[in-house]
Amino acid sequence: DAGVTQSPTHLIKTRGQHVTLRCSPISGHKSVSWYQQVLGQGPQFIFQYYEKEERGRGNFPDRFSARQFPNYSSELNVNALLLGDSALYLCASSLKASGGSADTQYFGPGTRLTVL
Amino acid sequence: DAKTTQPTSMDCAEGRAANLPCNHSTISGNEYVYWYRQIHSQGPQYIIHGLKNNETNEMASLIITEDRKSSTLILPHATLRDTAVYYCIVRGFDNYGQNFVFGPGTRLSVLP
Numbered sequence: 001d002a003g004v005t006q007s008p009t010h011l012i013k014t015r016g017q018h019v020t021l022r023c024s025p026i027s028g029h030k031s032v033s034w035y036q037q038v039l040g041q042g043p044q045f046i047f048q049y050y051e052k053e054e055r056g057r058g059n060f061p062d063r064f065s066a067r068q069f070p071n072y073s074s075e076l077n078v079n080a081l082l083l084g085d086s087a088l089y090l091c092a093s094s095l096k097a098s099g100g101s102a103d104t105q106y107f108g109p110g111t112r113l114t115v116l
Numbered sequence: 117d118a119k120t121t122q123p124t125s126m127d128c129a130e131g132r133a134a135n136l137p138c139n140h141s142t143i144s145g146n147e148y149v150y151w152y153r154q155i156h157s158q159g160p161q162y163i164i165h166g167l168k169n170n171e172t173n174e175m176a177s178l179i180i181t182e183d184r185k186s187s188t189l190i191l192p193h194a195t196l197r198d199t200a201v202y203y204c205i206v207r208g209f210d211n212y213g214q215n216f217v218f219g220p221g222t223r224l225s226v227l228p
């Protein structure tokens with residue numbers, strides 16, 4: 001079975017631009033979460049979506065937004081890019097959105113965003 | 117903030133068991149302990165998780181103390197490919213809206 005896929009793999013943008021990152025979950029998984037990982041740190045939670053509804057939001061500015069589609073794929077959008085947005089953006093999928101055994105999150109390879 | 121504390125780094129000789137400790141003294145009764153690892157800028161890889169009983173799978177074993185305040189991840193025969201950052205995370209169920217909170221993890225170096 002295919003794992004979590006993300007596109008693009010790498011992306012270079014300039015300050016002030018907008019970016020859209022895409023994620024396809026494992027087949028059968030209905031929850032998608034987004035994380036930001038700055039170099040040298042652990043991943044930081046941005047959003048979780050389950051059944052197309054936002055179920056959680058981390059401490060990120062409103063420039064960050066996301067949505068989930070009927071096929072459970074998801075997009076992360078970042079507006080007005082700043083240099084500090086340069087990071088590895090990770091998508092993770094899980095069957096549900098609760099914290100039991102069924103909520104093991106499986107991560108994709110990430111999108112490396114560089115803001116110049 | 118992460119609910120776990122781990123050593124910053126550890127070394128292990130190739131072929132020996134790697135024992136990675138994790139303290140989670142404030143863990144609640146409904147919170148699971150999860151372990152992930154991340155190999156050089158790849159996405160984190162799920163290893164194992166448990167609630168109160170010891171668990172074993174094809175990758176590793178997880179030993180949770182009886183009071184659940186600490187745990188140990190055991191890689192029985194470490195190889196060079198096990199060199200990675202290992203994250204210990206506690207995660208509750210029925211906790212909509214909260215997700216895995218990653219700390220800095222333990223950087224494991226497997227030495228030839």
